[in-house]
Amino acid sequence: MRQIVTTRNGGIEVLELQEAPDPTPRPGEALVAVKAAGLNFADILARQGLYPDGPPKPCVMGYEVSGVVEAVGDADEQALLGKRVIALTRFKGQAETVVVPLPQLFEKPESLAFEQAAAIPVNYLTAYGLLIAMGGLRKGEGVLIHNAGGGVGLAALEIARKIGAVTYGTASPSKHDFLKNHGLDHPIDYRTQDWLPVIKKLTGNRGVELVIDPIGGAHWKKSYKALRHTGRLGVFGVSAASANGLKGKLGLLKAAIQTPWFHPFGLLNKNRGVFGLNLGHMWNEADKIAEWFEAIMAGVKEGWIHPHVDKAFRFDQIREAHSYIEARKNIGKIVLVP
Numbered sequence: 270m271r272q273i274v275t276t277r278n279g280g281i282e283v284l285e286l287q288e289a290p291d292p293t294p295r296p297g298e299a300l301v302a303v304k305a306a307g308l309n310f311a312d313i314l315a316r317q318g319l320y321p322d323g324p325p326k327p328c329v330m331g332y333e334v335s336g337v338v339e340a341v342g343d344a345d346e347q348a349l350l351g352k353r354v355i356a357l358t359r360f361k362g363q364a365e366t367v368v369v370p371l372p373q374l375f376e377k378p379e380s381l382a383f384e385q386a387a388a389i390p391v392n393y394l395t396a397y398g399l400l401i402a403m404g405g406l407r408k409g410e411g412v413l414i415h416n417a418g419g420g421v422g423l424a425a426l427e428i429a430r431k432i433g434a435v436t437y438g439t440a441s442p443s444k445h446d447f448l449k450n451h452g453l454d455h456p457i458d459y460r461t462q463d464w465l466p467v468i469k470k471l472t473g474n475r476g477v478e479l480v481i482d483p484i485g486g487a488h489w490k491k492s493y494k495a496l497r498h499t500g501r502l503g504v505f506g507v508s509a510a511s512a513n514g515l516k517g518k519l520g521l522l523k524a525a526i527q528t529p530w531f532h533p534f535g536l537l538n539k540n541r542g543v544f545g546l547n548l549g550h551m552w553n554e555a556d557k558i559a560e561w562f563e564a565i566m567a568g569v570k571e572g573w574i575h576p577h578v579d580k581a582f583r584f585d586q587i588r589e590a591h592s593y594i595e596a597r598k599n600i601g602k603i604v605l606v607p
């Protein structure tokens with residue numbers, strides 16, 4: 270089988286398509302023939318050497334796939350053979366075959382193409398965790414979604430709309446028409462202006478009840494200022510650091526230095542909460558993930574969740590796929606197909 274290898278830290282030139290033997294499933298695992306694999310911002314950061322959760326290099330990245338079960342590790346699991354599935358993979362998903370522990374395997378709804386199915390796990394579980402499980406977003410509340418046009422951003426928008434929240438979203442201006450057509454109430458250009466006074470003005474100087482922020486560093490401080498009483502800030506990424514070589518390392522350092530401290534007395538007196546979410550640290554919470562996934566699948570069935578795939582790149586176009594995301598061109602998800 271072929272797999273996408275990040276050979277070392279660096280630019281897109283470190284990405285290679287290499288041959289490898291098919292992995293063998295052990296009892297409690299299944300071998301999935303991959304039809305589509307998700308590409309996430311974490312894969313970009315890992316390539317740049319800025320993702321502490323990534324495996325040592327050379328490595329095969331990939332947190333999520335859709336495909337067909339081709340083999341099982343246990344004769345009792347034969348019924349799974351040929352099933353169309355969605356899987357969470359602890360790396361190695363960007364390959365033609367991958368071994369997956371059975372609790373990380375879910376049935377693919379017939380209504381979704383393989384490309385759409387691979388766009389679900391990371392984006393929607395993250396958005397569900399931020400908005401529902403931890404953010405407790407309620408009908409009528411205001412939510413500010415940073416990077417609203419990205420993979421997690423669009424998933425969050427769909428969930429926020431279903432809840433009946435008032436939606437504010439920052440994104441590059443080229444994405445605003447798309448976002449408005451997808452129901453974003455207030456798109457905000459954060460590339461050419463300071464977004465904080467804009468959201469203050471839009472909310473009568475009050476702010477919003479929930480902000481989800483994957484930018485990191487000083488941006489978290491600003492997002493905190495956008496909260497009204499009972500407001501919650503969910504932090505979940507450090508996109509601000511993304512860059513190759515020394516620039517990336519300095520970016521990460523700058524983000525670390527500028528990261529705000531939130532004092533309990535400050536939270537108490539302002540009626541605010543701050544929380545973090547890292548899906549990559551929830552592998553031991555299979556029950557929770559399964560519960561969230563079930564709720565997302567119910568949304569697919571009910572028709573209010575429509576994963577938007579901007580583009581599917583072939584495995585041999587992996588370098589173009591990384592460049593596309595780094596150039597901020599994607600609206601929603603990028604997937605890779607063998």
Ligand SMILES: NC(=O)c1ccc[n+]([C@@H]2O[C@H](COP(=O)([O-])OP(=O)(O)OC[C@H]3O[C@@H](n4cnc5c(N)ncnc54)[C@H](OP(=O)(O)O)[C@@H]3O)[C@@H](O)[C@H]2O)c1
Pocket residue numbers: 308309310311391392395416417418419420421422439440441444483484505506507508509510511546547548549594595596597598599601
């Ligand atoms: N903690 C978790 O469990 C978890 C899970 C998933 C994702 N995340 C994080 O959430 C963020 C979004 O992830 P995603 O996979 O959905 O990606 P994405 O939002 O689709 O990523 C691309 C978009 O990010 C925006 N962006 C902001 N700063 C950027 C920069 N320095 N370089 C390039 N693009 C930048 C751009 O949109 P605009 O130009 O419109 O701003 C770009 O189009 C990332 O920080 C990721 O690490 C965290």
